[in-house]
Amino acid sequence: MTQLTNNKRPIIYLAATGHGFGHAVRISTVADAILKLCPDSLIIMVTTAPRWLLESYIAGDFIYRPLAFDVGVIQSDSFTMDKVATLKKIQELYKKREWLMAGEINFLKTNKVDLILADIPPLMAPIAKLAGIPCWMMGNFGWDFIYQAWGEEWQEVVNWIRDCYQQCDRLFRFPMAEPMNTFNSITDVGLTGGNHRYKIDDLRNNFNINAPPEKTILLTFGGLGLQEIPYANLAQFSDWQFITFDSNAPELDNIIKISNSIYRPVDFMPLCSRVISKPGFSTFAETMRLDIPIISLVRNDFAETPFLLEGITNYAEHQIVETDSFFQGSWDFLKQDTNPPKIGKILAKDGAEVIAKAILDRCFSEPK
Template sequence: MTSLINHSRPVLYLAATGHGFGHAVRISTVAAAIQKLNPEILLIFATTAPRWLLESYIPGDFIYRPRAFDVGVIQSDSFQMDKPATLEKMQEIYKKRNALIAGEINFIKTNKVNLILADIPPLMAPIAKLAGIPCWMMSNFGWDFIYEAWGEEFDDIVNWIKDCYQQCDRLFRLPMAEPMNAFNSIIDVGLTGGTPHYSSEELRTKFKIIAAQDKTILLTFGGLGLDQIPYQNLARFSDWQFITFDRQAPDLPNIIKISEPLLRPVDFMPICSKVISKPGFSTFSETMRLDVPIVSLTRDDFAEAHLLLEGIENYADHQIIDTETFYQGNWEFLNKSPHPPKIGKILRKDGAEMIAQAVVDFFEDCRKNLSSDL
């Protein structure tokens, strides 16, 4: 294998679960912070998340390596999960693990990777260990936590995942987290998220958003979206404006459909009075960093969801609505004021910067050690 890079540069390998967009988004915010602190660090991104998504968060160059080392959850949309297909795919990855490990170790050594940062494919820890480099991870949950709730047929996969995570050198635990007891070294950090690229005036002018902020609503349901969103309810709010990234949304006078790939939900959050979403860490985190109220659907069959919903109840202005109210109701909840946080808006907002600084410090220590050895 031929090296892709100039070996004089420090090299960071980033791996993200391709499940939805959330994992790729939050590790991309760390990558952007790393580039800002030290643009000499070369980034290699291993994920099945689309390159355009990474580019919408990372301003500088990076190497894109489309690889899958886990599957997350196989879903048809943000709610509909296929547990048998997920189990089958994870069992396939387990059977092929030695070949996957060997192939990636070859790539890592050839390209002189110094450090792996992952969110949060379990296999990256044994890959790093066998390659002789550290593996750091970042997340608010591990996949063992998700699969463990799905029954004993997942037990073997859960135990394997825990064994992988135990080989991780450091975990940056994000807010709204499960204990993540499989990890031996844990550092708690703040919220991660992108910063809006445009001013409110620029967006209002470009997209002809004339409704007042209290009647401007962002609808965002993650990378997988939702089937059968009841857009007919929007006719009841004819003097409001609704912003969506759903290209299948109907052409209604008060719907603004965003299709430009470099525009992100976080860019529109500051001009909205509420963000309507499903439970998702990256959406919640970006919304909370900007102090925009969250209206979230409930979700009963994904273990992370109760952590996130408890998080917004404690730390954000929020409304929580059940799926029947969302799909069958008349959306009267839009006229209600959000509930204040039970504890307060006290979560730190510098998680991406904290992780990025640790990465930059690691490479600086490597440089000093190399200089002292010469």
């Protein structure tokens, strides 16, 4: 635990892309690690992700500032992207950027913020530079990389984002990342993720989970979920149990629906032999930190996907399932063995702690 010196209280501003849950989850794990190392730190969480999600990962107090400084991708579910609406929203953000920046620069100066950590809104870097404070970022991709793959009409947006990212002072690059060469200073770190908080026996008793682990499956598709999951396929697995956070799932004997927001997918992962997911860093990372096999769908037209799928192929027990096999097939993949990792389960699992320590070291090395 870090002790305060000269009555210095670190004031740390953490900003995350608000679409979906993944960016907010992993930056929340860093916030939690900061508070564990230095409980007197003042944490300011800046994201449109819901407060209950942040609270489920951060075991301590924080200031919640529900603002958006980027767009991400506008989606109706984890697979369905609206590129036209996304581009329009980014262009609107660009037009009002000076107004957004002015308000937040004033907030940063008024509250004497020591450092910004962003995952990974581009605008935070020029905001920090004008406010005269360091801006560090973290991630496995930049939005310039995602948008670049969508065609020439995105080029102006891509160029603007790259100009922002080049003003970032330091990037913490996760495993399963694109090169992220836009950034000038890169530090590679390990996986981030929450730790499960409940005893396995208590969860089994509270939710009547009676199937053995080899027949217990977690279905989790991120904060945006999936439409039209073929739950009818579960009928052929009557002696299995499937855990889901999907409130729209049907009432079936072998489906266990988790609706209380105090629980997270990572809390139920240790009960399961496999996790079925769409490609997503946070879910993959939490599953890999627990050495649980991953069954992943393929997500086309999103440039991050090949890096994530390559990651689980190299470093996790895995199966990769084509979308047709998932949505129109009979789920025979559940009757097959998972594939071993090509390289091995060798990724470091302390990404959040490494980033948190670096932030505190920086805060305490600078005069208040």
